[in-house]
Amino acid sequence: MRFDGRVVIVTGAGAGMGRSHAKLLAALGARVVVNDIRNAGAVVTEIEATGGIAVADGHDISTDSGSEGLVTAAVERFGQVDALINNAGIAVHCAFADTTYDLFDQTMRVNTYGPFFATKYAWPYLRSSGTGRVVMVASKAAVMGGAHDLVHYGASKGALLAMTRQLAFEGAAEGVAVNAVLPTALTGMAGDGGDDLDQAVRTHALAPHMAERLGVDLADAARLAERSTSVVSAVVAWLCHPACPSNGEFFNAMAGEASRLTFALGTGFSDPELIVDVVRDHFEVITSMDSHTLMPSIAVR
Template identity: 45%
Template sequence: MGISEGRVVIVTGAGAGIGREHALEFARQGARVVVNDVDSPRQVVEEIEGMGGDALADTHDVSEPDGAQALVDGAVNHFGALHAVVNNAGILRDRMVVNMDPAEWDAVIKVHLRGTFLVTRSAAAYWRARDKAGTPIPDPRVVNTSSPSGLFGNVGQSNYGAAKAGIASFTVITADELSRLGVGVNAIAPTALTDMTAGLTAYVDKVRKDSEEAGFDVGSPANIAPLAVWLASPDSAGITGRVLTIKGGEIAVAETWVKGPRAVKQGRWEVAELGGIIPDLVARARDNSTISGESRG
């Protein structure tokens, strides 16, 4: 028996890449999987069925309220319950901010951030209704997908990074809001090579170099799935509101914004005073991190 035996799990954006690996690993661990993808979920469903698993293909657009609700309703109607959601669906529209069309900004924010919100909202409403009816779902879980681009920044990805940073904050807040229902809410920030990253030459080259040094494929999407599956399981009880980075064989807890060096006075600061205060505070503060999570200094 696997860690997900008897559980019903939705994975969005599961037709390829990281989402596909999530769906396959959930099936290996005993889950019945709803494979959501607007393009090609059927092939993954067939792979799961070929393994002896049980899966349902779903093509609803999770960035639309009706689509997100239909996804959740479909899982419950087909399998009789819903235990966990992995919000993985996403797109890229990389562009420097001075050249970015508003439509490129809106498209990325809509799929990543709005889609995560809508599916989580529908799933949480289902879990709350079951709780009120006296038939609570055991160990409900949400696993969101942030990114090092959102946590640490990456040139050319202001839309994608903003969406992924928003998902990290959304994770922290909804973990608090849904704790009374026993819902664990966490996020992963994965590094992997997929069709979405094919055009990011410097990023791809860095991951391939890391793979040579590590002696295994650091960029394989399959590296990410075990963490997502574990976080969506009952074994993750007590861990909520966290964002974890994962790259190859490395897992780390991404620590949230904290107050660094500070200056305090009684009363309001005057503009003329700040030139003697802010540079010193910044000089004593920890450097921002690179996309690899290392100091820029």
């Protein structure tokens, strides 16, 4: 599969999964805008060393002007934008009781406002591309629970799932498809938030599972981290391809597993005279999912 002729913006591509997405897409022929507030130049150097085409961009996507600057730089350099991967994110672990307004606000700014701003500025170019693609990098923390001390983070990523669905309806007629990925990989964020991949591999509860699935020695932290991100990139890259038919869908990507996550509406119980006692008496059938309708698909032109 090739991406020749396509221009792809990857936010937060100076490290972790974003770096991996940028490198894969450049290797497959895309011209890539490597955005990050740190390390973007080093990733471009890596891409160029293997014959790829990329440009570094240091804008902070969490501000309106930063995202506008990113898209302007992309268009000035490459003349178009065909795909946007909203990958930049932060995750600061903090118990809910200790979560301050400032932490909640900072998390929402990077993880939710950033994708809103970047997508807003890229939208006219994605529409004129005819096969525009947006990938929202969300998280299982939005819906699956189980991530400790990340209520604020889960909320910021849940908003991306809602944005994915709504944008998918808006973009469909103009060929713009918007999907979300809920990844798991061994990156700095998966550890203590720094760049210590050994630490991430040592402490991540799923590291042994990932090592086994990927056939990599758990002691080889650098290789395990690299493999765990590259298999996520395979899913993200396909969602950026013009031939990918998905729109408004959510995908799990972890250790080589790729699967769709969806919502279902139970058939439940219905009574035009519904009163609280009737709700209580029929609660079993109301909560049952034995009969249900899946979230509808959204066809892209």
